[in-house]
Amino acid sequence: MSSSRPSAFDALMSKARAAAKKKPQSEASPAKKRKTQELVSVKEVENASLDDAHQVFDKKSKQENVVKCGDNVGTEVLANGCKEGKVNLSLDEKLAVKKAEAVSLDESIAQLKNKPANFDPKKAAFWGEGKKVPFSFVTRVFDAVDKESGRIVITEIVCNMLRTVIQTSPDDLLPVVYLLANRIAPAHEGLELGIGDASIIKALAEACGCNEAQIRKQYKDLGDLGLVAKASRSSQSLMRKPEALTVTKVFNTFQLIAKESGKDSQEKKKNHIKALLVAATDFEPLYMIRLLQTKLRIGLAEQTLLAALGHAAYYSEKRFKPPANIDSPSEEAAKIVKQVYSVLPVYDKIIPAILTGGVWDLPKACCFTPGIPIGPMLAKPTKGVSEILDKFQDMEFTCEYKYDGERAQIHYLENGSVEIYSRNAERNTGKFPDVVSALSRLKKSSVSSFVLDCELVAYDREKKKILPFQVLSTRARKNVMISDIKVEVCIFAFDILYLNGQTLLQEQLNVRKEHLYKSFEEEPCYFQFATAMTSTDLEEIQKFLEDSVDASCEGLIIKTLSRDATYEPSKRSNNWLKLKKDYMESIGDSLDLVPIAAFHGRGKRTGVYGAFLLACYDSSSEAYQTICKIGTGFTEQVLEERSTSLRSKVIPKAKSYYRYADKISPDVWFETTEVWEVKAADLTISPVYCAAIGIVDSEKGISLRFPRLVRVREDKAPEQASSSEQVAEMYKAQKHTQKHYEDDDKDE
């Protein structure tokens, strides 16, 4: 190999050498090889849990089994098992049942990998027609999806799976879709599992008869609680299993878990999980746990599911014909389902509509409904005004202030009822009774119904000043009474999606804005239209950006006005761009900080550190003060390099001159060796970090909002990191903070 090879090649080689070196030390492999690595670990787990009898069957006899028994036998046995709570089979017989089942399941999953055009949903069902869909079917599909990396193939597998359900057990389609979507109810219904890692670890520990420390250790090693569940289960693998889990059983149990509340509710939730775990086999524990964590991480999420649902609906349709002059009916169907979901994100309505009326009429059956939230339109980040002019060349566009508050979609119905939804479609009506009561006063009398898109911003009405987001977030959230409200808000309206019974979604923004302006009365401190300006002049826009920051805003949102300017629900489309100062290179708050500790990575970061604890340096006390954690901005290569480098700097416990709160307990502590440049949007007073403690606040330190890595400062030593004084100055220099201080001075 000559030295004239491209440097990328050298990088690859050194990476390969590093990986090869690590293996014997049983270090985890690079994050990049996640899929492969996971396969290995799953396989190992599986092998470990195989009982001897299981292995008696070789592959050949498995296949014979399929051919001889066919689906019917397997299903009948399974069905019997379901009906009779007690199964009076000998151990051998039970193993045989298990075998037949597994074999047909394997065959079923193999069928799903056919191209949709060559797929026969009847051949893939290994359970009886009209019977409950086994949970194992779903988890095996998850496994099949996990092994694929291409979205197209994943969509095909899920599509075929859904067709199988539609063909065989259409009543189960809804719960199947809910599991695939990893949801338990529409977002606006506010149903929560109330289960996190801690509860799951407890349940796992009890279910496998070990202590929580052991589970936590495995979690660190495997990087996934689901894999821990899969591994742990083996300790009970010889115990008699209750009847096989079904999709509805699992889904209903999830809902039960969500509905438990009050005294001993944690205990009850835990028991539900344990009961499911005891009945789980094969891939079921793995994915059951991941579902409970709401982290499927198999490369399948909402958008892919919706596409697959569209495809499946198209292929399952014998009764209805697609519209003429359509290139690809399946892609068209996917588009329809996505569009419909963005406007009515309620599977409980969409699934029955697909089953009864097919996809082509779906937009008629499921359209925007006042009172039900639609996906808010999102904006894409841009790095500067020139990028905006570039993207919007020859387009009419307008610039608006980006307010630092809470996105709100306000529905006002004909009957006067009001609902307020968050950016994520959560119902927030009970949090903003003040907003609700103000609406009828703010709308003009000609207005009988509307859906308003706006930002609710904390507001000091005495001083007529916008307050920071951190103040807004202290508002009470549930069943708030107007008389108890301590933080007032001002509504900054910027769009209207529905007015007097008419949808405005398909109108261009300039039309919608006209409707907005003529439908509401501005009332300072209560309801204002977002400050806007239309210009194509770079310097004018730059100035407007400065103005927005001076006005305590985050920056600008730039929107097309008259062309490509319809409201695109849920889309981070190119029609809306956001421009924040900290996006721009060499602008915005940037600090040089020292990694002093780290946390083990999870998922695709298994084997490297997932996040680091950063500190600034206080020279007067010669102490390193924690300021934030950081976990984004790393390329895989940089994360690998930093992890390797810092792994050799691990110390048994924190240095005496590290200042940190006990609440933070990293997995490892480091010597101070490196300096990293970190960018942030804001500096905030923190309840847990210690930076500049005693300067701005006597007890609290300072932290960073939206921290991310910019680069490693090879040229700096830890003592040259940003100082506490610098941090404090940066905090004080912030617009809203500054004003706060001026006001304080006046008061005193």
Added chain:
DNA sequence: TCTGACTGCCC
């Protein structure tokens, strides 16, 4: 009755 751990949801 208070507190701390945990969770979900804002950004």
Added chain:
DNA sequence: ATTCTGC
């Protein structure tokens, strides 16, 4: 929220 990555 921000950022990175495979397709």
Added chain:
DNA sequence: GCAGAATGGGCAGTCAGA
């Protein structure tokens, strides 16, 4: 460029246990 999956600070609400 999409879609997905890593990860951030910090708040209120809930519940278990002191």
